[in-house]
Amino acid sequence: MxxxxxxxxxxxxxxxxxxxxxxxxxxxxxxxxxxxxxxxxxxxxxxxxxxxxxxxxxxxxxxxxxxxxxxxxxxxxxxxxxxxxxxxxxxxxxxxxxxxxxxxxxxxxxxxxxxxxxxxxxxxxxxxxxxxxxxxxxxxxxxxxxxxxxxxxxxxxxxxxxxxxxxxxxxxxxxxxxxxxxxxxxxxxxxxxxxxxxxxxxxxxxxxxxxxxxxxxxxxxxxxxxxxxxxxxxxxxxxxxxGKKENAIAFIEGIGYATEILEHNISISAEATCFQKSMKMALQNIDVSDVDAIVMHAPGTIKGDLTEYVAIQKVFGESLPLLTTNKWKIGHTFGASGILSIEMAILMMQHNQFIGVPFLDYPVRVSNPDKVIKKVLVNAVGFGGNAVSVLLSL
Missing domain, CATH: 3.40.47.10 (Thiolase/Chalcone synthase)
Structure with a gap:
């Protein structure tokens, strides 16, 4: 790398x-x-x-x-x-x-x-x-x-x-x-x-x-x-x-990005091809089973949440990491949302504690909730199908 x-x-x-x-x-x-x-x-x-x-x-x-x-x-x-x-x-x-x-x-x-x-x-x-x-x-x-x-x-x-x-x-x-x-x-x-x-x-x-x-x-x-x-x-x-600094609070281990052909002005494809590509690029140097959690973009829209989830299934198969988002709590902050998701990811790693979505029993707890949180993938996408994935580690 x-x-x-x-x-x-x-x-x-x-x-x-x-x-x-x-x-x-x-x-x-x-x-x-x-x-x-x-x-x-x-x-x-x-x-x-x-x-x-x-x-x-x-x-x-x-x-x-x-x-x-x-x-x-x-x-x-x-x-x-x-x-x-x-x-x-x-x-x-x-x-x-x-x-x-x-x-x-x-x-x-x-x-x-x-x-x-x-x-x-x-x-x-x-x-x-x-x-x-x-x-x-x-x-x-x-x-x-x-x-x-x-x-x-x-x-x-x-x-x-x-x-x-x-x-x-x-x-x-x-x-x-x-x-x-x-x-x-x-x-x-x-x-x-x-x-x-x-x-x-x-x-x-x-x-x-x-x-x-x-x-x-x-x-x-x-x-x-x-x-x-x-x-x-x-x-x-x-x-x-x-470089690897002594005062680092986290490291960027992988980055990925992709844009897909628009089906119409606001959507991404049913299987979120852009997310599949961005996640694969960010994860190209590690085994996907090493990812402990994903902070999803998941804005609370029907299609936005579902297509990203489908993309994650395509990349990770049946062994999904812990999945979460912060938008149920603070809403969608548009251009600031990705960095607030990174902040959430870093805090979860620092405290070794997963923060899930409280009204759901799936798909956020399909993995062992007691596992150590050392690698977290953060996703974001916007109008235009422009996805970004950043893999963080301690």
Whole structure:
């Protein structure tokens, strides 16, 4: 295998909290992070940042007059990035690359600027520079005073894992020794919720099945009759370094990626060919039986969950690893979801404890639940059939 990549730190802000301790404690709880908010002209279930993260973001916004005009997606990434480099021991003036992406970018700010334009016929001076997708990494670089390359991109919901791929490529090419990678998303806006409802994939309260309200996002429930995706917000970044570092919290053992021909605008194929290819590529240097768990993309939609599961069956056969997802708990954070899944995987390895989906007895417990968690595969995919798989190990 090419040269080892060390993950020397990971940090996030999300509905789970803003520290490794609080995030792990929330994973141990079987409660969800959803609450009702008035969006898209109706009461809507979403997962917002926890109160401590909200306070951190607001403190950052107030700390510099330039930051007051920035979108929440940018501020979220800045807060998470400060935490990550502190954990990794990187100094603010160190030379490192930055690749932090977002599926939708400055959605909230763009909607506000556009609404003002419709009402007044005039655009604000900062409307364009504060709503471009390149905003995120540029402002993180400014805040951290870094001097390395900066990249922002969108590859829909696999954005964060594509950031990891990019960072690995730069490191292995010898073009950098360190890279800060991840994703940020602040999608809890009227128009975004409206778009998800138009796709008929958003959670809708079931009057005849009130018992499902405890776990409204039925991620990984392969028997569900209705899609149940719920949106969440947050940001996560990790510090990548070339070589096997003493302070590494995990290692990237394999990476895989694939894109498949679209059947229509939003779907992947019935057997998720892209996932089969990305997982096989990530696992090409090990026996599949060595994988202890998979953190699935599994957004809570009927087709999305089932096709990924079918792909896993195709790759692993009858001996499936432990399967899980965090979207039943925090919802789908779009471009940030992959890095939050990596965080979950690392925490499970560090604590040697599998976190399953509480309302399911299958397929998450078909293997020995007491097995040691040393290798975890993380999946992500987005509109366009662009799958990424990352194999992590301790």
């Amino acid at each position: 090419p040269q080892t990549i060390s993950i020397t730190a990971i940090a996030s802000i999300s509905p789970l909290g803003n520290s490794s301790k609080s995030i792990w404690e929330n994973y141990l709880s079987e409660n969800t992070c959803f609450s009702e908010h008035y969006l898209d002209h109706a009461t809507t279930l979403v997962a917002t940042l926890d109160s401590f993260s909200i306070a951190e973001v607001e403190a950052l916004r107030q700390s510099d007059i330039k930051y007051k005009a920035l979108d929440k997606s940018v501020l979220y990434a800045m807060v998470a990035s400060r935490k990550a480099i502190e954990k990794a021991g990187w100094t603010k003036d160190a030379v490192f690359g930055i690749n932090i992406g977002s599926s939708r970018g400055a959605t909230d700010l763009f909607e506000k600027h556009y609404q003002e334009y419709l009402e007044t016929g005039k655009a604000q001076t900062l409307a364009s520079p504060t709503t471009t997708l390149g905003n995120i990494s540029s402002w993180v670089a400014h805040d951290l005073q870094s001097t390395g390359p900066e990249i922002s991109h969108s590859i829909t919901c696999s954005t964060a894992l594509h950031s990891v791929l990019n960072g690995v490529a730069w490191l292995r090419a010898g073009m950098s020794d360190k890279f800060l990678v991840g994703g940020s998303e602040a999608p809890l806006t009227d128009f975004t919720i409206g778009q998800m409802r138009a796709l008929k994939i958003y959670y809708k309260k079931k009057k005849d099945q009130p018992e499902l309200d405890e776990y409204p996002n039925r991620a990984l429930d392969l028997d569900k009759k209705q899609s149940s995706m719920i949106l969440g917000e947050g940001a996560g970044v990790c510090c990548l370094e070339i």
